[in-house]
Amino acid sequence: MDLSEKLDGHGAAGTAGRRSDAVAAELARMIQTGDLQEGERLPAERELMQRYGVSRTAVREAIVSLANRGFIETRLGHRPIVRKADYEIAVDRVGNLVGHLMVDREGVWNLFETRIFIEGGLARWTAKHARPVDLEELRSALESNRQAIGDPLLFDETDAAFHAVLYRAPGNPIYPAIHKAYVEWLTQHWRSMKRGAGIDQMNHAGHVAIFEAIVARDPDDAEESMRRHLVAAWEFVRSTFPTDR
Amino acid sequence: MDLSEKLDGHGAAGTAGRRSDAVAAELARMIQTGDLQEGERLPAERELMQRYGVSRTAVREAIVSLANRGFIETRLGHRPIVRKADYEIAVDRVGNLVGHLMVDREGVWNLFETRIFIEGGLARWTAKHARPVDLEELRSALESNRQAIGDPLLFDETDAAFHAVLYRAPGNPIYPAIHKAYVEWLTQHWRSMKRGAGIDQMNHAGHVAIFEAIVARDPDDAEESMRRHLVAAWEFVRSTFPTDR
DNA sequence: GTTGGATTTTGGTCCGACCATATGGTATAG
DNA sequence: CTATACCATATGGTCGGACCAAAATCCAAC
CATH class of the missing domain: 1.10.10.10 (Winged helix-like DNA-binding domain superfamily/Winged helix DNA-binding domain)
Structure with a gap:
């Protein structure tokens, strides 16, 4: 032909x-x-x-x-x-396209704001619809996170794993792909933060609050706890930008 | 060099x-x-x-x-x-990557489910934080949508415009980019639906319910109204797949 | 000053050749 | 007979030169 x-x-x-x-x-x-x-x-x-x-x-x-x-x-x-592209590869590719938008505080904030939005919604969803097995996964991830306090690398890993449970819960493969992208894109800013031992404590406490709201089946509290947790995290991310206002 | x-x-x-x-x-x-x-x-x-x-x-x-x-x-x-890529171009590119995932009902449902999730959250957000100017925009879009009942093309246009107001409200350029992608990706399935005059009526009624919940500053009702509206729309989208179960 | 055609720039395609790597088969050593 | 070393072949990567067509530019004629 x-x-x-x-x-x-x-x-x-x-x-x-x-x-x-x-x-x-x-x-x-x-x-x-x-x-x-x-x-x-x-x-x-x-x-x-x-x-x-x-x-x-x-x-x-x-x-x-x-x-x-x-x-x-x-x-x-x-x-x-x-190689048929799946959601992960697709979302991954967005990364190197908009990489230049992630250099200033505004670009990173736009991304982080969507994360707060989505994870807030996920916390609400989980509080409302989580199956017992989801709660057990969450509890397990929380415990691993607690034990990792003090070990920066391991803490970050278990931190992401805790949030990952929420992204998996709805059973839609698009969510985990998005989570992976968040972790990859924001990880560099996260790493450049010098953080004392107290930070891990604070983040873990945030996770506990989220977990408890979810097991209590309180959507409003779950979303609000997640929001507080992430907004606190943002304060550290934003501190990595020199032109703070 | x-x-x-x-x-x-x-x-x-x-x-x-x-x-x-x-x-x-x-x-x-x-x-x-x-x-x-x-x-x-x-x-x-x-x-x-x-x-x-x-x-x-x-x-x-x-x-x-x-x-x-x-x-x-x-x-x-x-x-x-x-041409530095912006959010729209980036999200656009995801489309032609995962196009093959949009051929069966499961792939389209995964996408549509995220839309329900995000727009539900946007409705909630708007009910809570919308400024007067946002409400006015929303009211205006709703009126245009009402007048378009009966004109299929114009109705779809005003329909999208109504939802677009919600995506714009938070002031984060990422949301409108996502909306644009939804419209483009789902539009083909939407078009292949033959729809009677009653459908426009139903969809407009859904918009009214969402609008009223938002002006009443009732987040729960806003989210729930949006969810009902989109789930109803999904019933028609799913009908475009032969292998219905 | 404007217009229209000739010239120059620049991307798109083809051809034939050569090199480097990967694969597989064959001959040789054990 | 097995295992290893080696060579032929398939295949992708690069080069150089050539030509065509579309766009941009220049310049002369009006």
């Missing part, structure tokens, strides 16, 4: 956009419809150029495009491998 | 990854640090190949990569233009 483009000799961009875009679109379609299964190897470049009647250059640029969009994975000396 | 890579003759991938990746990384850095300002034109390909000591092929692939990531915008016969 010729991509339904009249083979107008070799040379410049035809009347219908870039050749490489046409190839990329065709391959992307095959991936999305399942003609090319996940994990399968893409045809070799030299075969694709014959199949679609374009040069290897065009094929290569199409492959680069697909790779950048996360549809395939390229390794040197190896045929590209089909 | 030579990208700090020993110019190991022309030929295959050096010891340090692809040449094009190195060029892309360097240009991306220049964009993020502001050495290349928004709207500015990138140097010509033939100049970049000299400046970095690589072939035009490598330069081109680097440019393709940057374009796919949204850092630059390419037009035929035109130098690429620097």
Whole structure:
């Protein structure tokens, strides 16, 4: 097939956009419809150029495009491998796009504010709908967090794990993907904070308050506790910016 | 400069990854640090190949990569233009990554569920913190929506505008970007629904209930009204899937 | 000063070649 | 017979030069 483009000799961009875009679109379609299964190897470049009647250059640029969009994975000396993007990869990619928006206090605040919003809502949701198994997970995560007080690295880890339980509770894979992004994007600011031993105590206390509100099935209290917990955390994050007002 | 890579003759991938990746990384850095300002034109390909000591092929692939990531915008016969990605572009890009997850009912439901979650939270937030000007905007949007009953296209437009007010209210640019994505991603399913005149009536009634709860400053009622409104809408979206259970 | 065509710039494509890595099969050593 | 070293091949990565088409620019004619 010729991509339904009249083979107008070799040379410049035809009347219908870039050749490489046409190839990329065709391959992307095959991936999305399942003609090319996940994990399968893409045809070799030299075969694709014959199949679609374009040069290897065009094929290569199409492959680069697909790779950048996360549809395939390229390794040197190896045929590209089909990789359907999931929510995590997708959200991950947003990160390197808006990285430049995360350099000043306003950009980070915008992100952090959405976190307060979402986790507040999650705390409310969990207080209302959590199953016993969710509560048990939460209790367990809280205990691990308590034991980690004093060990900065371990505390951060168990801290994230505690919040992760809330993101998992609704059973929607989009939430954990968002949580992963929050952790990755905000982690650098978190790390640059010098923090005394008292900070861990305070954060753990926040977790306790959230947990207790949830087991008490008090949505309002759960949301408010979460909000207080995160706003307190923000005070430290914001302190990492020189131009504080 | 030579990208700090020993110019190991022309030929295959050096010891340090692809040449094009190195060029892309360097240009991306220049964009993020502001050495290349928004709207500015990138140097010509033939100049970049000299400046970095690589072939035009490598330069081109680097440019393709940057374009796919949204850092630059390419037009035929035109130098690429620097375009720093904002929240909208970023969220937009997630769409074409997870497009394949939006083909079955489960994927769409996961997305729709997050919409219910977020808009429920927004309704609650607005009921609690809305300024008079927000309420006025909301009232105006509601009136436009009422007048559009019967005109399918206009109704959808005013419907989205009504919800948009809620996304704008917190003053965080991330929320409108998310709303835009919801509208774009779910719009196709929405369109494929044949709907009688009564549906508009029902949806408008839902908006009225939400509005009244907000002006009454009743967060619980606002969230619940929004939830009912969206769950009802979901019933129609789900009907567009053949494998209903 | 404005307009319209010729020239220059610049991106898009093709071709053929070469190198580096990865894979697999084969011959050789144990 | 097994295991290892080695070589042929497949495949991706890079280069250089060439040509085309669209856009931008320049310049002369009006």
